[in-house]
Amino acid sequence: MCYGSVTCAAFVSITKGVSVNARFRMKRKVALGVTALVAVTVSAVSASAAPFPDGNGSSDHWGVITRNTVGSPVAALRTGPFGSFGVQGPAARPPYGQGSLGIETADDSTSLTPSSEMVVFGNEVDFYGAPVLGLNQVGFRVFQTSENVSYGGAGNMPNIRFEINPNLTGAPASTYSSMVWVPGPSPVVDRWSPYLDATTTGRWFLTGTAATVTGCTQVAQCTFQQLKTALNDGGPQPTIYTAAVSKGRDSMWIGAVDGLRINRTVYDFEADGVKTHRIG
Known part of the structure; x- marks a missing residue:
């Protein structure tokens, strides 16, 4: 109207x-x-689902993770090692460049129980938020010595360690665990090893409540695929906090690591820093 x-x-x-x-x-x-x-x-x-680092260049975010280190061990970027004496060819030099990550830990030097040291050399920035289930290539090369074998047996080796949020439906309140690779014996000593593939060799375990829920404990260790299956329990994806090379707390070890691989990136430890190389 x-x-x-x-x-x-x-x-x-x-x-x-x-x-x-x-x-x-x-x-x-x-x-x-x-x-x-x-x-x-x-x-x-x-x-x-933050992406993994992927490319050539360098990373400034590597160093000793102080909150996880016990005693006064050494984890330092260095030149070499070259040798041992009498060894020639590719096995007598670091697999990438001129340097490596030198590691020294003692088995009886603290007032704690156990009295052994532990060192963790890692990166608390670049992997934060990346999906654990997105890991498909992990490994490194190691300079193992016959002396290290005499200190703790053929299995006396450094580890690869990821701090993670396991996000398990069976333990929703548990937001922290360490995911640790225990390599098998190095196939060679007193020289650089070939690439040791953590996805097909050695064993893995978790710490804390996540270990109990998944069954991947330090006593009952899992393969890489068994570990990923146990973490993939239908809930939110587990995510990474940090990535590192570690040693301890157990037997004395003095050696070196180089060519840490995480997916498509190889971390080349050099005396002047950590270089990155993309594979594929």
């Missing part, structure tokens, strides 16, 4: 304009809402 001086035609025109503007605003709000929802979803996915 029309009122006052406004004609019916004008009224209809105004009404249509208001209706069109209202519909336009509604569509715009819906579009903006969908865009915001997509942005939030993408952001959530990115945060829960």
Whole structure:
């Protein structure tokens, strides 16, 4: 119905304009809402599945993780080792460049129980938030000595260690565990080993509540695939906090590690820093 001086035609025109503007605003709000929802979803996915480092260059984020280190062990970027004496060819030099990560730990030098040392040389930045189940290549090369074997047997070797949030449905309150690779004996001593593949050799275990829930304990260790299967229990994906090379707390060990591989990136430990090389 029309009122006052406004004609019916004008009224209809105004009404249509208001209706069109209202519909336009509604569509715009819906579009903006969908865009915001997509942005939030993408952001959530990115945060829960951060990518692994992948490329050539260097990383400044490697060093001794002080909160995990016990006693006064050594983990230092160094030149060499070259040898041992009489050894020639590729096995007599670091597999990448001129340097490596030198490691020294003692078996009886602290007032703690046990009295042995532990050192963790790692990266608390670059792997944060990456998916544990996204790990598909892990390993390193080691300079093992016959003396180290005499100190603790053929299995006296350094480890690869990931601190993780296991995100287990069977233990939702447990947000921390260490995921540790225990390599088998090095196939050679007093020289650089070939690549030791942590996904097909050695054993893995978890620490804390996650070990009990998954069954991958230090006493009952798992293969890499068994560990990933146990962590893939239908809940949120387990994620990585840190990645590291470690040794201890057990037997004395003096040696070196180089060419740490995590997925498509090899970490080349050199005296002047950590270089990265992409594979594939």
